[in-house]
Amino acid sequence: MTTNSVAAIILAAGKGTRMRSKRAKVLHELGGEPMIARAVRAVAALEPNPIVVVVGHQAREVEAAVKFPNARFALQEPQRGTGDGARCALEQLPANFTGDVLITYGDMPAIKSSTLRAFLDAHRKRGARLSFISIILEEPAAYGRVIRDTAGKVEKIVEFRDASPAERAFKEINTGCYIVDFELLRSALAELKPSNAQDEYYLTDIVAIARTRRETIEAWVADDPAEFAGINSREELANMEAEIRAAVNQKLMAAGVTMVDPASAYISEQAEIAPDCVIGPNVQILGACKLGEGVRIDGTAWLSNVTVGPRCHLKLGVRAEDCSIGEESEIGPFAHLRAGTELAGHNRIGNFVETKKARLGRGTKASHLSYLGDATIGDDTNIGCGVITVNYDGYDKHHTTIGDRCMVGCDTQLVAPVKVGSDVYVASGTTIIREVPDGALVMSHHPQREKPGWMATWRKRHNDSPDGSLKRNKDHQKRVAE
Incomplete structure (x- = not known):
């Protein structure tokens, strides 16, 4: 010494x-x-x-x-x-x-x-x-x-x-x-x-x-x-938090970041936000987030340790943590990107889509109402509405692989572990339980059956007329009585 x-x-x-x-x-x-x-x-x-x-x-x-x-x-x-x-x-x-x-x-x-x-x-x-x-x-x-x-x-x-x-x-x-x-x-x-x-x-x-x-x-x-200033009460804690937040926001705005409502923007000191980003109201950007140039966040978003590439658009209600979003991607509204999600770029993750430990190749889209967990998906693949990777068997998580340029139809379940090749067309309503080769059409439809005249029997059972007028009249009388 x-x-x-x-x-x-x-x-x-x-x-x-x-x-x-x-x-x-x-x-x-x-x-x-x-x-x-x-x-x-x-x-x-x-x-x-x-x-x-x-x-x-x-x-x-x-x-x-x-x-x-x-x-x-x-x-x-x-x-x-x-x-x-x-x-x-x-x-x-x-x-x-x-x-x-x-x-x-x-x-x-x-x-x-x-x-x-x-x-x-x-x-x-x-x-x-x-x-x-x-x-x-x-x-x-x-x-x-x-x-x-x-x-x-x-x-x-x-x-x-x-x-x-x-x-x-x-x-x-x-x-x-x-x-x-x-x-x-x-x-x-x-x-x-x-x-x-x-x-x-x-x-x-x-x-x-x-x-x-x-x-x-x-x-x-x-x-x-x-x-x-020491912190001895919840009020002092809140006051210092507000001072820290105001200083961060002022520094970012001076560097070229637009904030629609600075009072409702909660941004960590570790965050890196490039010029020409637009931060909407009620946004939290926490931890070591990195936002590239021209990113737009509409509002009511929660990001933690997320990397967002240039010119991405995060719509209302996006939640993302411990993940990366490639350039020129469109996320939301109401999308949830969980830890381990990797989007290569030019992706579309739409409303009510959840991803977890999922890597989506360049140009791949999942526009609405899907769950993609423990999955690797290639480039330019379209994931239809209601698609689910069935990754959990009650004890262990299993992986799903989908190739390039696939069309995965609505209401498809992929029971992992499973692999789907490239250039595959998956018909709507299919349950995939084994490997699908490149270039195939895959389906698992049950035969469609019809019962002629069944509807008339159903109405008769409920004392209704074929045109529904009797039911409407009864509903009207019930409302008047109430």
Whole structure:
């Protein structure tokens, strides 16, 4: 380790009682991912080694949400304040570590990595052994106050509940983000005492300890207080979600994307949308979606991790996830593309068609009311109305293969595993249970039978006349009586 090394501690052990939830606070989602993931990603951009996440409530679930290779975890049980959490984290740092320790919070998901980098650079430039980020608020509410002496130097940080009326009048507050020399941090944490109204170990007390030791302390005043907003309630969660969504939409519109109603467009930060796309109202584009140039989404659509090729048209009510749609395809209305669907391009998936693990070749169409699951279909094949790949036998899923340039008639069932060759014509109402060779006509019709005069007998049984007038008269009398 060198003196330029930096480690990071992210405090994320609390339950968050004001969320009124069985889930740990940091597991609640923002922009389609747990807020802890956002908080860790901002820190990870500085390449600290290691990153120690302090967990407590629902520890395993929080650990699972942190998907960074050099992350370590420290269990704080019971939770007795931020200072106690930092002490737990020190146990995960290497014994020979020398350098600075950055401390942030898992419920502070709006902070930017660029801000943390500027903070770290300022700390080292000023030669401080302890620095923290402060902000100025006109209405500081219940945040901890930064108390300075007459010379303007930081004297201490006082939690609101422990502050005097004079101290509460200060407008500079502590955000809770620190950079501390490792040796100073370890020794200061050892001196902490729970001498406060909550009987907890406050991390803020290390400032007063460092002051007593005449260490160099710097309060780095950040420009944007919004970055340090914590999430403590459902209302705050919703407000930050709205801010994230508005920022994403503004960025996309500035890059050439049309939004019919930006207020109803929910688009993830990971989504990539090319210029000249048109996004209709009430559309959700989640995860790592990619939309090519000129894509049009009419509205009321839900997409998750979907790649859409250029000039595709997604009509009303389309749902698609974990799939790819080739260029110039037409989807919907009311189509459902499930995971594993691959459309090669120039495809038509019409109303009430469902696909799952289905690959459709270029130009292939399924215009309405079909289910295509566990299937590979070639180019320029037409799937008629009511066609079903019967892929499940009650225990296992089986595959269906259909070749190029086939005409599959309406109300056809393909009982998998089965293969249909190319240039095959499947007559309407056929049930296919074995392989069909190239170029064949296949059918499985039952003989048609007729019973002459049956309808007259049916009407007579119901006391109706051949022209239906008696039945209509009875219906009219019934309505009048009612």
